Amino acid sequence: MGRDYKRSKGDTGRDGGGFAAIPWTVFDSPAYARLSHPAKALLMELARQFVRDNNGKLLCSMAHLRPRGWKSADVVQRAKTELLAAGFIFETCKGARPNRASWHALTWRTLDRHNGYDPGALESFERGAYRKNAPLIPSPGTGKRPIVPSPGIETPAPIPSPGTMQANLPGPSIPSPGNHLDKPSEGAKDEQAIDCLQVLWERVGCRVTWRDPSLPTASKRPSKRRTARKTEGLSAAV
Structure with missing residues (x-):
């Protein structure tokens, strides 16, 4: 993705070919820290597809991802739902059976205009929707403490109760030994x-x-x- 302008200036510190340029603000955002590993991997796959003017027609269908090592459609669907909720991608065209895949756009770039978008997609697109809170690494001189990444999207396990409540009885709740017929009158x-x-x-x-x-x-x-x-x-x- 992007132009290889650094190599034209003598940058020999990396391999040749295109690259996926992702801003640091994406990696440092609290929304990215809360993503699961499959969601982060799917975000890299979508960023790999961008080639200058196709932001809005990126695919995450199994037909496209299976050759790249993705095997579970459920994992892909959960990761896609997670990226949509976090604001990293935007669905410009909803897929339909039997052979129409959904289109997506990365929200850290401007949406490119193409025919075939769903009605209202251009107006609903929000650039930088993932930036809902302060960055994880604050700017120098701000005096703000960095935000600690959360352990993930899973909800914490409920804390077990300390146990059953003890009844406040005047005497012991354990029955006395022996049969009541054996007791003296x-x-x-x-x-x-x-x-x-x-x-x-x-x-x-x-x-x-x-x-x-x-x-x-x-x-x-x-x-x-x-x-x-x-x-x-x-x-x-x-």
Whole structure:
């Protein structure tokens, strides 16, 4: 691409033939840093096709790219979509089946006029559309820090959560060991306590007879004498 004007002036530092002149502003732009490797490679393929006045008729079809080593149409389509979204290329003519390929233009150059563009393509073309932010390498004396290139177009992986939330329970959530039928009842616990107290009192020399609290006390029990008196009184009354 471009004229070999340096060789005419005695530039022998490179091989002969045409070359693809890409401005540094393209490589230093944040949009270029965010491109994937297939998108950058496809951009080089499109830049290779430019020959002075065909900016607007550049091809990225598989028929053109397969002989140059491209094997996957899906990879080409994703890379093309990425370049269009980043503003490095512009589609001047949309392709159609069976044998009409799309045309494209590089946005760091002026769009060349050709017949066959889609309606409104000339008016919609924006030169330098890739320059949306400050360059990666600032100009000397600006005092601005360079922008660090992003790792790519892939979205970062979501951060895993720290774990399940712990329930604020008054007691342990783990069930107690054993079957509920094997557990002693409240009455059995009282009998065990009474037996322990009896053993303790016997050890210290005291003998204690425990009474069932459900039974009436001695003061409430009617004695034999009182029962006999009540019976005699009833007999006399009769």
